[in-house]
Amino acid sequence: MIPRRCTLALITATALVPTIALAGSSKLTPLPSAMPKAEGVVVPSALSPELMQVPAVQGFTPLENPTALFKYYGFGGDGPIVPAANSIQGKDNTVEATKTEPDKNTYLVLEDQKGPDASYNYGSHFLFQGHEGGPNGEDGKPQGMLTRINLDADIAHRVTLMADETTNGTAIPVIDGSSWDPFAQRLLLTSEEGTKGGVWQATIDFPSKVEDLTGIIGNGSYEGVQVDPNGTIWLVEDESDKLGEVAKHAKQPNSFVYRFTPTDKADLTKGGKLEALQVIDSSRQPITFHDGQADADIKSQGMKDLHTYGKALKTKWVVVHDTGKDGMSPFDANKIAKANGATPLKRPENGLFRPGSNFAEFVFDETGDTNADTEAGEEYGGFGGVLKLTQASPAAAEGEITLVYRGKKAYTGFDNLAFWSADEAMFVEDAGDKLHSQRNALDSGYVVNLTADYSKEGTEPSRFLAEGRDSLATIDAGLSALKDTGFQNEGDNEITGIHVSDGDATVEGLLGAKIPTPFENGWRVFYTQQHGENTTWEVLKKLSALKTANQ
Incomplete structure (x- = not known):
């Protein structure tokens, strides 16, 4: 009733x-x-x-x-x-x-x-x-x-x-x-x-x-999904992993950004190629997942680089699965992405192409650890953030990634997003009830301006x-x-x-x-x-x- x-x-x-x-x-x-x-x-x-x-x-x-x-x-x-x-x-x-x-x-x-x-x-x-x-x-x-x-x-x-x-x-x-x-x-x-x-x-x-379509695009903790003008499907994965042994309130980065290029964009059942994003850190080494080394990954140089304002890190794509070679049986995309050297991130949840960029800029968010006590802190992405991948075109093999906004306890748990204008994106929080209690604050929705300099003290997203x-x-x-x-x-x-x-x-x-x-x-x-x-x-x-x- x-x-x-x-x-x-x-x-x-x-x-x-x-x-x-x-x-x-x-x-x-x-x-x-x-x-x-x-x-x-x-x-x-x-x-x-x-x-x-x-x-x-x-x-x-x-x-x-x-x-x-x-x-x-x-x-x-x-x-x-x-x-x-x-x-x-x-x-x-x-x-x-x-x-x-x-x-x-x-x-x-x-x-x-x-x-x-x-x-x-x-x-x-x-x-x-x-x-x-x-x-x-x-x-x-x-x-x-x-x-x-x-x-x-x-x-x-x-x-x-x-x-x-x-x-x-x-x-x-x-x-x-x-x-x-x-x-x-x-x-x-x-x-x-x-x-x-x-x-x-x-x-x-x-x-x-x-x-x-799991025999074609694989099994994974996919959440965000978008399509570009080539018919390529962009996927953002939200998969958390183990807590550290020392960093007991932070989780090992374990999620990837993917793109799937179909053999026939009008018929996805014909198969295609799945790739995952790899980021190169400031020491010119790929940022990768290390099994059994949660603490090292939580506070890696790569995580610090990704969450540092002003750094532009090189990117490329690594192949995860190609149905033309690997067949159409279901496969573990996350496991293969790790094995092939893709870069794990702090629970990215959604991504969109920036309007007016001719699909050259892909903006996505990270939720982070959703715990006020995370040992990763702001510096290592413990509170997530907003990142921007820039390529010459959505099909390009290489590009660069930059930090738009670095999360903090009061601004974290970013989940879904939607562009409001060419420069402004709306991000909404999913902080979780534990963090609600820790900071005595429920979730908010924010406007993040891609032209703002959030490295400046006191410059923060606008709550709508x-x-x-x-x-x-x-x-x-x-x-x-x-x-x-x-x-x-x-x-x-x-x-x-x-x-x-x-x-x-x-x-x-x-x-x-x-x-x-x-x-x-x-x-x-x-x-x-x-x-x-x-x-x-x-x-x-x-x-x-x-x-x-x-x-």
């Missing part, structure tokens, strides 16, 4: 959506601080005063075509949405439905899209997302799904379950990243489940046909979003604090799926091909407040800001 207060909130917020075009500007007033973490208290989110947000969909919105496993956008079918008062989870007592955790959003403008209701007009504006959580399937493991938010539709048709199994009948894994490939005419979906993770492709018709904690995340925090109950949901909110797009599904609409103009020319802005109520928000320009701009 949907709580009555939640139903009213959905109706009220939806009614606020303006029907007029909103003029855009990248000049946002920064928020002074993050929201504090307050135990047992709901904390509201805040946006720059020029902005407002309305729910594109809320987690308790029913799927128009539910299954026994999946009934709502943000909740599975294995329990109630809201736990009963004073209920405690037990082995045979699921007090709250497992959250489906909608993740990276992909906005597309499409015509003639169908759904479960053959007589219904679903409109032409759609937001697709995979889900990185879900109830356990028949194999006892969490199952994922692909959904489509029908932005022009009524509540009864608002969310379509596009697929929950692949074309070979296996369950869809939990999904993190998504992107549109206009050459293959497929959504690309990534799963960061290590040796069970990889890339899947999905058609956009209903029901979606989802195919496993200070995320709070919703009612269900607050309840979940209390249930999570009870030891040995088996409670399965997280007790914090995470900002994810930040997405700025005009929905152009052609090659000209590749992210990075156009300079974004938020709120103008069809450009729209979305993000998801994951965990808790699992709300996907659309960000709009406030009418008051519009009036001021027009005066």
Whole structure:
């Protein structure tokens, strides 16, 4: 049953959506601080005063075509949405439905899209997302799904379950990243489940046909995924590794940046070549992974060089797998990348080509150790950062990498990103609840200006979003604090799926091909407040800001 207060909130917020075009500007007033973490208290989110947000969909919105496993956008079918008062989870007592955790959003403008209701007009504006959580399937493991938010539709048709199994009948894994490939005419979906993770492709018709590409692109903790004008797929891996023996709060770098060049960009099933990025340090040696030497890698010269302002390090690509030579059986991309000398990084999560760079600049972020006590500190990338890879073209064999911003305790856990303009990128945090407690600050969203000199004291990213904690995340925090109950949901909110797009599904609409103009020319802005109520928000320009701009 949907709580009555939640139903009213959905109706009220939806009614606020303006029907007029909103003029855009990248000049946002920064928020002074993050929201504090307050135990047992709901904390509201805040946006720059020029902005407002309305729910594109809320987690308790029913799927128009539910299954026994999946009934709502943000909740599975294995329990109630809201736990009963004073209920405690037990082995045979699921007090709250497992959250489906909608993740990276992909906005597309499409015509003639169908759904479960053959007589219904679903409109032409759609937001697709995979889900990185879900109830356990028949194999006892969490199952994922692909959904489509029908932005022009009524509540009864608002969310379509596009697929929950692949074309070979296996369950869809939990999904993190998504992107549109206009050459293959497929959504690309990534799963960061290590040796069970990889890339899947999905058609956009209903029901979606989802195919496993792990025999071609490999198994890995892939998250970020983008396509360049050559049809090459760029992948960013989010894989953490062992803690150091001396550096007990820092993790050995263990994630890679990849690119996959298909044999036929219109048909990814024909195979291709996967490569991983190698970086050369200041002593002219490749930065590589050393098994059993976590402490040495955590504080290596290479990690220091990568996280030092003003250094431009040479890069090249090393081959991981070529289906023409190595076949099409699934393979461990992370393991081979290590063996072949690729450079491990501090959990990079997402990357995008900089608009206006002719796809010569690839900007990506690192999450870091998400621990205030990391011995890697700022100097060795313990708090992650923002890096820029520059090449003559996206197909070039060599390039150079530079540091844009070095993370610190107050600015860390960078996850998804979206360009707001040619020079400004929006980064959102996934610091994790441990770091929330350590710094008494919840997650934020920041504007990082690629032309700024962040090496200067006092120059920091500008906060446009200070995320709070919703009612269900607050309840979940209390249930999570009870030891040995088996409670399965997280007790914090995470900002994810930040997405700025005009929905152009052609090659000209590749992210990075156009300079974004938020709120103008069809450009729209979305993000998801994951965990808790699992709300996907659309960000709009406030009418008051519009009036001021027009005066």
